[in-house]
Amino acid sequence: MTVSIIGVGLLGGSFALALREKYPKMRFVGVDASVVNGQLALAKGIVDEVLPLTEAVAQSTLVVLATPVNVILQQLPTVLDLLQPGATALDLGSTKEQICVLADQHPKRAQFVAAHPMAGTENSGPGAAFRELLPGKNLIICDREKSDAECLKLAESLFRDIGMKLFFMTPQEHDLHLAYVSHLSHISAFALGLTVLEKEKDEQAIFDMASTGFSSTVRLAKSSPQMWAPIFDQNRANVSDALAAYIEFLQQFKQVIDDQDITTSLDFMQRANVIRRVLDGIEKR
Amino acid sequence: MTVSIIGVGLLGGSFALALREKYPKMRFVGVDASVVNGQLALAKGIVDEVLPLTEAVAQSTLVVLATPVNVILQQLPTVLDLLQPGATALDLGSTKEQICVLADQHPKRAQFVAAHPMAGTENSGPGAAFRELLPGKNLIICDREKSDAECLKLAESLFRDIGMKLFFMTPQEHDLHLAYVSHLSHISAFALGLTVLEKEKDEQAIFDMASTGFSSTVRLAKSSPQMWAPIFDQNRANVSDALAAYIEFLQQFKQVIDDQDITTSLDFMQRANVIRRVLDGIEKR
Numbered sequence: 001m002t003v004s005i006i007g008v009g010l011l012g013g014s015f016a017l018a019l020r021e022k023y024p025k026m027r028f029v030g031v032d033a034s035v036v037n038g039q040l041a042l043a044k045g046i047v048d049e050v051l052p053l054t055e056a057v058a059q060s061t062l063v064v065l066a067t068p069v070n071v072i073l074q075q076l077p078t079v080l081d082l083l084q085p086g087a088t089a090l091d092l093g094s095t096k097e098q099i100c101v102l103a104d105q106h107p108k109r110a111q112f113v114a115a116h117p118m119a120g121t122e123n124s125g126p127g128a129a130f131r132e133l134l135p136g137k138n139l140i141i142c143d144r145e146k147s148d149a150e151c152l153k154l155a156e157s158l159f160r161d162i163g164m165k166l167f168f169m170t171p172q173e174h175d176l177h178l179a180y181v182s183h184l185s186h187i188s189a190f191a192l193g194l195t196v197l198e199k200e201k202d203e204q205a206i207f208d209m210a211s212t213g214f215s216s217t218v219r220l221a222k223s224s225p226q227m228w229a230p231i232f233d234q235n236r237a238n239v240s241d242a243l244a245a246y247i248e249f250l251q252q253f254k255q256v257i258d259d260q261d262i263t264t265s266l267d268f269m270q271r272a273n274v275i276r277r278v279l280d281g282i283e284k285r
Numbered sequence: 286m287t288v289s290i291i292g293v294g295l296l297g298g299s300f301a302l303a304l305r306e307k308y309p310k311m312r313f314v315g316v317d318a319s320v321v322n323g324q325l326a327l328a329k330g331i332v333d334e335v336l337p338l339t340e341a342v343a344q345s346t347l348v349v350l351a352t353p354v355n356v357i358l359q360q361l362p363t364v365l366d367l368l369q370p371g372a373t374a375l376d377l378g379s380t381k382e383q384i385c386v387l388a389d390q391h392p393k394r395a396q397f398v399a400a401h402p403m404a405g406t407e408n409s410g411p412g413a414a415f416r417e418l419l420p421g422k423n424l425i426i427c428d429r430e431k432s433d434a435e436c437l438k439l440a441e442s443l444f445r446d447i448g449m450k451l452f453f454m455t456p457q458e459h460d461l462h463l464a465y466v467s468h469l470s471h472i473s474a475f476a477l478g479l480t481v482l483e484k485e486k487d488e489q490a491i492f493d494m495a496s497t498g499f500s501s502t503v504r505l506a507k508s509s510p511q512m513w514a515p516i517f518d519q520n521r522a523n524v525s526d527a528l529a530a531y532i533e534f535l536q537q538f539k540q541v542i543d544d545q546d547i548t549t550s551l552d553f554m555q556r557a558n559v560i561r562r563v564l565d566g567i568e569k570r
Contacts, residue, residue, distance in 0.1 A: 118496045138493055167493055180485040181495040185477060185502035190553065191534040192473050193560035199530045200465040206563050208423055208452055210466040211403045215564050216501045217470035222561045225554035229547050236542050243539045245484045247532055249476040254528045257517050265517060268475065269510035275478035276507045278491050279500050 004056040004063045006031040006075060008041035010121060011092050012066025013129025016046045018162040021131060029056045033071075040126040057082040062154060065091040070230035072099055080108040088151040090115055094178065094227075095234040096142045096171035103146075110148040113155040116140045116174065117164065118182075122222040135163035142171040179238035184246060186220045186228055187239070193221030289341040289348045291316040291360060293326035295406065296377050297351025298414025301331045303447040306416060314341045318356075325411040342367040347439060350376040355515035357384055365393040373436040375400055379463065379512075380519040381427045381456035388431075395433040398440040401425045401459065402449065403467075407507040420448035427456040464523035469531060471505045471513055472524070478506030 003019065005012040008030040016028050030047030032038045038050035053075070057063050063079050065072050072093045079089050080103075090113045093099055103112045119137040121128060139159050144152065156166060169177075196218070200206055232239050256264045288304065290297040293315040301313050315332030317323045323335035338360070342348050348364055350357050357378045364374050365388075375398045378384055388397045404422040406413060424444050429437065441451060454462075481503070485491055517524050541549045 118494055120496060120498060122498070137496070140494065173490075177485065177487070177490045177494050180481045181491050181499050184480065185499045187535070187538055188473050188477050189502055190557040191531060191538055192470060193557035194534050194553065195469065195527065195531045196465045197556070197559055197563075199527065200462065202462070203563065205458075205462045206466050207566055209403055209425065209462050210563065210567055211405060211422070213405060213407070213505050214466050214470045215567055216504050217474055218560055219501050219564065220498050221554075221557040222564065223554070223558075225551045225558065228554060229550040232542050232550060233545055233547060236545065240539060240543055242480065242484065243535060243542070246476060246480045247535050247539065249479050250472070250528065250532050250535070253472055253476055254525060254532070257521050257528070258525055260518055260521065262514050262518060265514040266510045268479065269506075269508070269513060271482070272475040272478035272506040273508075273510065274482055275503055278482075278488065278495065279504065279507065281492055282495055282500055 001025075001062070002027045002029060002060045004029045004031060004051075004060040005041075005047060006053065006056070006063065006065050006079070007067035007071070008032050008037055008046055008126050008129075009066065010124050010128040010133070011117065011119075012064060013041060013044070013046045013126045014119075014131065014133035015064060015066065015092065015117075015162075017129060017131040018134050019158060020045075022161045029059065031056045033067075037126055044126055044129070046126055046129060053078065054082060058084065060084070061087050062158075063087065063089045065089065065093070068227045068230050069093040069095050069099065069234050073102055076102055076112075077106060080106045080112060083108055083111055086150070087111065088113060088154050090155050092117060094182070094231045096140075096174040098234045100143050100171040109146055111151050113147045113151055114142040114171065115155065115159070116142075116178075117159075122219055124224040124227060137164055138167055139164040140167050140169060140174055142169060142174050144168045175235045176238050179235055179242040183232060183235060183239045184242040186223060187232070187243060188246065189218050189220035190223075190228075193218050286310075286347070287312045287314060287345045289314045289316060289336075289345040290326075290332060291338065291341070291348065291350050291364070292352035292356070293317050293322055293331055293411050293414075294351065295409050295413040295418070296402065296404075297349060298326060298329070298331045298411045299404075299416065299418035300349060300351065300377065300402075300447075302414060302416040303419050304443060305330075307446045314344060316341045322411055329411055329414070331411055331414060338363065339367060343369065345369070346372050347443075348372065348374045350374065350378070353512045353515050354378040354380050354384065354519050358387055361387055361397075362391060365391045365397060368393055368396055371435070372396065373398060373439050375440050377402060379467070379516045381425075381459040383519045385428050385431075385456040394431055396436050398432045398436055399427040399456065400440065400444070401427075401463075402444075407504055409509040409512060422449055423452055424449040425452050425454060425459055427454060427459050429453045460520045461523050464520055464527040468516060468520060468524045469527040471508060472517070472528060473531065474503050474505035475508075475513075478503050
């Protein structure tokens with residue numbers, strides 16, 4: 001069985017490495033716009049061969065789209081056009097609504113499975129891929145009822161085999177929730193990084209005085225702009241709402257600090273403390 | 286030699302545990318407004334005895350103030366009043382200007398050392414204390430020239446003995462830098478936690494869909510309100526400026542997303558990516 005990984009970066013590479021452990025005879029073909037990424041993916045043992053998209057898809061039982069979400073929109077119609085009868089196409093994009101709407105317009109919609117693993121790091125490229133990224137994490141499948149039973153069986157079996165837990169929802173629900181639990185935290189980190197870099201002029205002071213709390217909060221500011229700009233764009237209505245709410249809370253908190261209103265300041269933080277319940281659950285799973 | 290730890294929580298407790306390893310014969314006396322915290326500190330082996338502040342200070346060669354910064358302002362004059370000749374008082378507060386201004390008004394100013402370790406976690410209380418919190422971390426001493434040479438020698442020796450690296454600056458410099466590299470990241474996390482909890486009504490969805498990136502960014506929202514409200518209040522001019530700059534960047538980014546201005550969105554994130562240089566340095570040290 002041949003699997004094509006289109007985009008041999010953090011996510012596509014990590015998926016291939018996890019699958020390889022469970023299915024040692026599975027053959028992996030890499031497709032990547034970057035020649036260097038293809039070479040690195042071969043050197044790391046992520047894929048057995050690098051081919052142009054057309055040739056790769058023609059040989060594959062499963063095609064995994066793991067490119068930035070704007071590139072997925074460009075590649076998906078071509079991949080479905082070229083997809084062999086009985087084969088399955090799968091995407092791992094961080095937004096789902098525009099991708100699913102596009103898929104709905106294609107005659108081979110049933111051969112497509114729209115998926116999104118709740119996993120990532122702030123690093124990117126084949127060098128950042130690692131076998132342990134996906135096992136133990138959650139995976140969302142959208143519009144499950146629009147996919148053919150056999151295509152679903154393949155995709156869901158592989159995700160479960162590498163230790164992922166599956167959840168199902170509409171692409172609209174997915175994009176709304178992701179705006180809050182993922183996209184907003186990336187923007188908050190990017191803006192925090194920028195504020196500290198551009199307003200705190202003494203970079204040595206940042207370095208000497210920053211603690212693990214700062215590192216943790218700003219970590220996502222290291223993330224790939226090429227990956228995130230199209231995510232924010234495709235989910236802009238939800239992201240804009242989430243960001244407006246976040247800015248509103250920050251403005252309220254600033255007013256409370258300016259007013260020396262300790263009681264409201266304490267109340268604000270005590271309400272935020274409830275997040276401990278959610279985080280402790282995430283850390284335990 | 287007897288050391289009093291006033292406030293046997295995360296920071297005071299961790300300092301005592303680290304010192305105990307280097308100085309097994311050092312005697313530790315705990316002072317805490319909470320009877321339960323005193324009992325827990327005894328049970329954990331942080332202190333050998335719990336006493337009222339007056340008795341503790343009377344017996345001590347070193348008195349460590351590790352209470353919230355508003356309580357430090359209340360306790361510092363009393364501690365200095367009661368401090369034995371030749372003894373040293375030390376504070377570990379996260380703000381330094383108001384504490385140093387208050388110390389300057391006391392006749393025993395020279396027996397006081399104003400310090401702040403660049404370390405912490407989102408947890409609090411004696412149960413959260415651990416021996417490894419401070420070793421390897423940086424420590425700021427403010428207004429070093431106002432402290433007596435012998436008092437400084439004791440404080441600096443102990444910090445160096447447990448593996449801390451010392452830096453020196455004015456309390457004004459300290460509070461300005463901390464607003465950016467610590468206080469702002471706490472507010473950004475508190476506001477992020479609150480936005481997600483109050484706008485994303487489906488708590489199960491947060492739980493199922495949040496990844497390690499979300500956990501990392503929002504982690505500080507678990508921090509103690511009683512500790513942080515007085516920090517933001519004492520450093521409110523700097524915190525308010527930092528927060529205004531942060532809100533401004535977020536508003537710009539929201540506009541860029543609303544306008545579908547991908548070029549500026551990419552530029553914004555590429556500028557934020559420079560933080561990688563700082564963070565990679567912090568992780569290596």
